[in-house]
Amino acid sequence: MALGAIVLGGALGYAAVRFRVEGDPLVEKIDAILPQTQCGQCGYPGCKPYAQAIAKGEAEINQCPPGGEEGIHKLADLLGREFKPLSAEHGIEKPKAVALIDEQTCIGCTLCIQACPVDAIVGAAKQMHTVIAGQCTGCELCLPPCPVNCISMEPIAESVESWKWKYPVFKLTPSRKEAA
């Protein structure tokens, strides 16, 4: 029996070293659910730090406005916690938008470039700046630093390519007998 315990203990010890999981898999899973807007509305400097805070139990799951209700549901499912409505102090869920720089007004101060968490603004000092729309996450972090308020958020319009079939609904019409 003692020999068995030693052998099994050795095997477990070996497995612990050999199959060690790098990083925290829970943080990765939470981070995969978060929308990666990197907006900081949750109170953390990015999606990853928020994921780490949730994993440690320091943060609630309802602090991410871009993730919305669906994101909270997914986090609740993953973590086995109760669903909570989005916390109002962290913001409200908005339709996805991208930043648009009014190129007539832009003075080329580079402040927005420094603020963008995903490097989606191109430009140089005293040169006009512009947003790479495809890379913009809509975090709105470029709005406050702009000294001339030339950045606005444009909601993404539905196009033929992005249009989605709607959920089929029952059409309730009164039957002919009743109508008559």
Add this chain to the structure above:
Amino acid sequence: MSALRKLFRFHGGVKPDYHKHASTRQPIAGTPIPAELVIPLHQSIGGPPRPLVQAGERVLKGQRIGDADGNVSSAVHASTSGTVTAVEMRRMPHTSGLSALCVVIKPDGRDEWIARQSFDFRNASPTETRDYLRDAGVVGLGGAVFPSHLKLNAGKQGRLDTLVLNGAECEPFITCDDVLMRERGEAILKGAAIMREMLAAGRVLIGIEDNKPEAIAAMMAAARAAGDDAIQVVAVPTRYPAGGAKQLIRVLTGIEVPHGERSTDYGVQCFNVGTAYATHDAIALGQPLISRIVTVAGNVGQARNYEVLFGTPMRDLIAPCAPLPDSDRVIMGGPMMGFRMPGDDVPVVKATNCVLVGSDALFPPPPPEMSCIRCGECAKVCPSDLQPFEMYWFARARLFGKAQEYHLFDCIECGCCAYVCPSRIPLVDYYRFAKSEIWAREVEKEAADQARDRYEFRLLREEREKQEKAAKLAAKTAAGREKAAAALAEAEKPARTPEEEAKHALIAAALERAKAQKERAHPENTSNLSPEQQAEIAAIEARRAEIREQAKPHLRADD
């Protein structure tokens, strides 16, 4: 030639009413050039082409107006000569009723072609031929509008066994392929020969449903005239959806293409007969794809097939067919798989095989949807061997992952399941809903992954920049210290060369002279003073000292 050959069968399928006779009584007719052509730039699977023309420009018939965006895309051409009046957003022939970028052309009525030249594909590399077909805008005309040049690739083995030409045309009301085969069989076969050469395919099987005896006879005659034994016209049993690519391949060759694989992996490629015709036009005649055969049928007095320029509004097509007064909808495609159009003003595009006019009398609104009773009828008729009821439950419950596990994306949306459903559940609507939700999620996920990568790279970059700055600063201070140390060493260096000694002596002498001169010069107003004047100065100095003494406590220390 047709031989008695063993045919196979696909699972399921239905036999709806075909309604095909009305539109095959008359030959293909041309349509007059409309007053305005609205040509959408995005008419195929893949990236939307970039506009090549601007408002005010004159274009010729067949001139390229939209350039393929990357390889998975297809070019778009002007359907007639005229002036571009605008490149703007116009309503698309799409269920959503949304707009997309279109080139609007005002025809000049001259219908003037560009210089047309046949393409010598035999002396061109396969890549060149494919690029040529991409720029000629040739796409699959069966309805899926997949760029044909991508399919004309023999794959890994470099050759295929079978090229299947799809002339089954199984959907009710649609007869565009039927009349094309009846009237233009020779050109179809020439196109097929080009495709066959490109694919290095052994045999060509032309599958036609046996409810089209005239088309079968015409194609057989054309094949006889071509005198090629490798081309075989095969009548296949009429059962919807025999015209699905996988279903037709199954019927003709017995090969069942497994989930997630391509038919080319099994040595078979399949094209619509219309695509073969368009390939012939593009390669042999140098004419890009600017028109197609469109069936106008349904709630009309005179159903007919027309050869229509892309960009022609659907209403221009419907008008000569005498639509019945109770017509209230336009469907692009057939009654099983077609899409309801937002209006009759939308243009005919490459995907438009049929313009079906509908009314409540012809297509009565379905009775209310009822609960699924788990009868399994849908699974019995599914030609893709799926379990439609499972996919329906999961799509309805928005469990998209589960729906995908049941191979939702193998569903060809043929509508057989909804056709037989005793509870009248619009099953295909649920699948379309689930598919578009899954696609949207995939796009979102991709964007999130990209954002994560970019954010992490930015953090990395900021860290690197910080380190670089610190290193630079350290290097600068080190350099400063070195310089100071060097200066000190210089000062302590005692030994000087005689030359330097002489120089230094000269400088020292000059400094000495300057000093002496300064001492000799006195301010005029303080020398040679009388004793009274000196006393007065002394008194002033004393008063100044006194005032300074008095002011001392009122002054701040630093003043």
